[in-house]
Amino acid sequence: MTKIAIIDDDPDILDASGLVLMSKGYDVVTAANPEDGYKIVKEHSPDLIILDVMMNEPDDGFFLAQKFRREKITTPIIMYTSVSKSFGMDYGVNELVPVDEFVEKPISPEQLIKKVERLLKKKETK
Amino acid sequence: MITLVPSWANRYADFWDSIHKRNMWLIKLRYGAVVMLCGFLVSSGYILRLTFSRTQIFALVFINIIILLYNLGFHWSWKFVKTETGKFNPMHFSLLQMIFDLAALFFIVYFTGSIETPLFMLFVFHMIIGSLILPGFVIFSLAGLVILIFNFLVLSEYANIIPHQTVTGLISIPLYMNIDFIIAYDVVFIFVIMISVFLANHIASQLYRIEQQLLESFEKLKAAETEKQKYVIGIVHEIKTPLTAVHSYLDVVLGKILGPVDKKIEERLSRAKVRSSEAIAMIDDVLRVSKLRLLDEISYDEINLSELIVPLIKKQSVNLRTKQIMLNLFDGRTVKKNIKGDKFLLEIAFSNLIGNAVKYVGAKGQIEVDIMDNDAEVSIEITDNGVGIPSGEFEKIFADFFRASNIKDKSYEGTGLGLSIVKQIIERHGGSISVASPSKLGCEDRPGASFFIKIPYL
Numbered sequence: 179m180t181k182i183a184i185i186d187d188d189p190d191i192l193d194a195s196g197l198v199l200m201s202k203g204y205d206v207v208t209a210a211n212p213e214d215g216y217k218i219v220k221e222h223s224p225d226l227i228i229l230d231v232m233m234n235e236p237d238d239g240f241f242l243a244q245k246f247r248r249e250k251i252t253t254p255i256i257m258y259t260s261v262s263k264s265f266g267m268d269y270g271v272n273e274l275v276p277v278d279e280f281v282e283k284p285i286s287p288e289q290l291i292k293k294v295e296r297l298l299k300k301k302e303t304k
Numbered sequence: 305m306i307t308l309v310p311s312w313a314n315r316y317a318d319f320w321d322s323i324h325k326r327n328m329w330l331i332k333l334r335y336g337a338v339v340m341l342c343g344f345l346v347s348s349g350y351i352l353r354l355t356f357s358r359t360q361i362f363a364l365v366f367i368n369i370i371i372l373l374y375n376l377g378f379h380w381s382w383k384f385v386k387t388e389t390g391k392f393n394p395m396h397f398s399l400l401q402m403i404f405d406l407a408a409l410f411f412i413v414y415f416t417g418s419i420e421t422p423l424f425m426l427f428v429f430h431m432i433i434g435s436l437i438l439p440g441f442v443i444f445s446l447a448g449l450v451i452l453i454f455n456f457l458v459l460s461e462y463a464n465i466i467p468h469q470t471v472t473g474l475i476s477i478p479l480y481m482n483i484d485f486i487i488a489y490d491v492v493f494i495f496v497i498m499i500s501v502f503l504a505n506h507i508a509s510q511l512y513r514i515e516q517q518l519l520e521s522f523e524k525l526k527a528a529e530t531e532k533q534k535y536v537i538g539i540v541h542e543i544k545t546p547l548t549a550v551h552s553y554l555d556v557v558l559g560k561i562l563g564p565v566d567k568k569i570e571e572r573l574s575r576a577k578v579r580s581s582e583a584i585a586m587i588d589d590v591l592r593v594s595k596l597r598l599l600d601e602i603s604y605d606e607i608n609l610s611e612l613i614v615p616l617i618k619k620q621s622v623n624l625r626t627k628q629i630m631l632n633l634f635d636g637r638t639v640k641k642n643i644k645g646d647k648f649l650l651e652i653a654f655s656n657l658i659g660n661a662v663k664y665v666g667a668k669g670q671i672e673v674d675i676m677d678n679d680a681e682v683s684i685e686i687t688d689n690g691v692g693i694p695s696g697e698f699e700k701i702f703a704d705f706f707r708a709s710n711i712k713d714k715s716y717e718g719t720g721l722g723l724s725i726v727k728q729i730i731e732r733h734g735g736s737i738s739v740a741s742p743s744k745l746g747c748e749d750r751p752g753a754s755f756f757i758k759i760p761y762l
Contacts, residue, residue, distance in 0.1 A: 188545060188548075188549055190549035190552065190553065191548065191549055191552055193553075194549070194552035194553050194555065194556050195552065197556045197561050197562065198555070198556060198559065198561060201559075201561040283548045284548045284551040284552055284555070284584065286555055287555050287556070287559045287561070288559075
């Protein structure tokens with residue numbers, strides 16, 4: 179079963195996103211802060227990570243993504259962003275940003291599923 | 305080398321810039337003085353019935369030629385004077401000019417009769433100019449020196465050490481031997497020079513200080529504005545977070561992920577979703593404006609305008625179909641260069657403009673997007689035949705939160721932030737935006753509007 183990790187400090191977003199993905203038959207694990215997020219990724223080795231850029235601090239999610247990449251965890255990452263407090267980085271998928279896809283919150287269930295499916299397919303073909 | 309920099313000149317760039325400009329101003333003024341001295345020499349015999357001796361004419365012509373020559377020298381070297389600390393700077397340049405001028409004036413005064421010539425009043429004028437440029441201690445020293453030399457000259461003539469040069473026709477009795485006359489004139493002269501220098505120097509430095517304070521206040525205001533924007537971003541973001549959660553739950557329920565939903569409930573929830581989307585869109589607008597104001601630098605990507613605009617038009621295809629709007633894109637560019645700009649920001653700008661056109665054109669409307677260019681710039685014209693913009697509101701529509709009076713009470717939704725963002729983005733790219741209504745597509749009941757955007761090729 180395909181497993182997706184969602185890391186976001188908003189429990190309602192975790193719940194809602196989880197419901198959407200579970201309805202499509204994905205297995206979902208969640209974490210509400212970067213530390214737990216790191217733990218669940220290590221523990222469950224999910225096929226995809228959905229990560230909020232801003233948790234306790236602006237750019238928390240970004241640093242976590244960097245940490246994953248440094249530890250050679252190549253799991254595709256979708257990053258939730260918002261026109262936000264986070265100023266440190268350019269939004270755009272490039273080598274400085276170890277993320278496969280950016281989506282701006284709120285994202286519709288259809289779009290979320292589409293992005294997830296696309297990234298998973300891309301991962302398979304790799 | 306003395307620094308010559310007054311303590312209040314802490315804003316160096318501005319300070320040196322103004323001194324440098326004043327130097328050129330002095331040089332130009334001096335050309336005028338040369339012409340005036342020529343005029344004086346030629347006309348004095350006719351108008352004032354003055355007679356100069358051969359020596360006097362020779363000396364004055366010679367002095368005038370010297371002034372012209374050293375002024376040409378100053379003019380030529382002006383551009384080489386750089387503001388480097390510890391080197392010859394515009395302040396030294398001013399002082400040098402001052403010294404040359406004072407020397408020349410002393411010779412002119414001597415050859416036109418020293419205490420008897422009205423020309424010695426020109427010292428006052430020179431001192432005032434000096435006070436505007438040079439720091440207090442320098443100009444006061446110069447003033448003291450002028451007074452000393454002048455007194456030395458006058459007293460030497462009185463004591464017959466230096467031969468007196470009389471201008472025949474000016475004064476009938478020789479006054480240079482009259483000690484009461486000398487004292488009276490000299491005292492007034494010293495008094496006038498010292499007071500003028502004091503006042504001019506005082507006012508000049510005070511003006512400069514006020515300018516400094518203004519600049520400092522302006523900078524403080526700018527910093528406060530930045531703080532305010534950060535605060536706004538923080539708060540608005542806090543408001544967006546719960547709204548996003550609400551929105552996500554509405555999506556879950558409406559997506560029937562939790563099970564079937566009663567039709568009546570579904571309708572109301574759909575409305576709730578529309579309204580929460582409005583709130584989120586408005587919040588995003590506010591965040592974008594604040595961010596744009598906060599971040600001074602924008603990135604510069606190579607952008608092909610049609611590649612930027614075509615996808616934005618495609619995004620509107622559903623709206624265009626349902627409202628039966630005809631949209632034509634005309635690319636009449638000849639130079640076809642890429643522009644340099646921030647892709648993200650330009651997308652916001654053009655999607656706002658195209659979105660507005662679609663929003664306000666109404667069903668069965670017509671929209672035209674024309675892209676033209678020349679060597680210097682690319683121009684984009686977005687024209688519709690919609691509700692138009694009342695004349696007299698052309699400038700205001702670009703202000704924050706302004707919505708034209710003819711759309712406020714109708715069912716058009718919007719925050720009134722769109723065009724203010726557009727304008728800022730275009731201006732950040734060195735471009736300009738203007739509007740006209742009615743447009744070329746307009747008719748009586750659908751006047752329409754045209755937006756003209758110009759972005760320079762860099």
